[in-house]
Amino acid sequence: MPDRCRKIIHIDMDAFFAAVEQRDFPEYNHKPLVVGGQPHSRGVVATCNYEARKYGIHSAMPASQAYRLCPQAIFVKPRFEAYKEAAASIRQVFSCFTELVEPLSLDEAYLDVSHTSLHHGSASLIAKDIKKAILEKTQLVASAGVSYNKFLAKIASDRDKPDGFYLITPEQGAQFVEMLPIGQFHGIGKATEKKMHAYGIKTGRELKKQSL
Numbered sequence: 001m002p003d004r005c006r007k008i009i010h011i012d013m014d015a016f017f018a019a020v021e022q023r024d025f026p027e028y029n030h031k032p033l034v035v036g037g038q039p040h041s042r043g044v045v046a047t048c049n050y051e052a053r054k055y056g057i058h059s060a061m062p063a064s065q066a067y068r069l070c071p072q073a074i075f076v077k078p079r080f081e082a083y084k085e086a087a088a089s090i091r092q093v094f095s096c097f098t099e100l101v102e103p104l105s106l107d108e109a110y111l112d113v114s115h116t117s118l119h120h121g122s123a124s125l126i127a128k129d130i131k132k133a134i135l136e137k138t139q140l141v142a143s144a145g146v147s148y149n150k151f152l153a154k155i156a157s158d159r160d161k162p163d164g165f166y167l168i169t170p171e172q173g174a175q176f177v178e179m180l181p182i183g184q185f186h187g188i189g190k191a192t193e194k195k196m197h198a199y200g201i202k203t204g205r206e207l208k209k210q211s212l
Helices: 016-024 063-069 080-095 123-138 150-157 170-179 190-198 204-208
Strands: 008-013 033-036 045-048 074-076 101-105 108-112 142-147 165-167
Touching (some): 008 123, 008 150, 016 045, 033 063, 045 063, 080 101, 080 123
Parallel strands (some): 033 074
């Protein structure tokens, strides 16, 4: 099947570990929450909720730094069994829509719905149904990206968070990639982004001009 005819959904659970904690412990709701190391340890942030992100806290940050940014935040240790249980329930939802599922981690996966007859083959409607089914089954919120390949589907799921949906059609794909900031390409971290900027490569269009 030509690449442009494929229908790929990328599902990404929003702030997954933190969301499970807030679901199980409602007293954490509407407060900055950090899952990971304790503030006075050498541990790091596994994830944090969106309230904590407003203070500049992010994954892989030293917990001590997160505490300095937001002393009033709630710090909790990860409960991996609870996250695995939630992930298993989410995979059960996926199986109701397609057998072609590629898990990337506990909180994200690709689903190929190219050949499904659900919603007359509309990947957008299927993605919205998946989001709804996940919420009903687990009380957790997901974002969904839809496109004709995995690269763009993953980019799309990051465009409208949390609880978002974004579609990149085959007609939009080439221009979308050309306009994409280089730091948003999968696998390009801060250090590589800085080096590429030094070479004058800031978008997909500039990257496309480079020879191998």
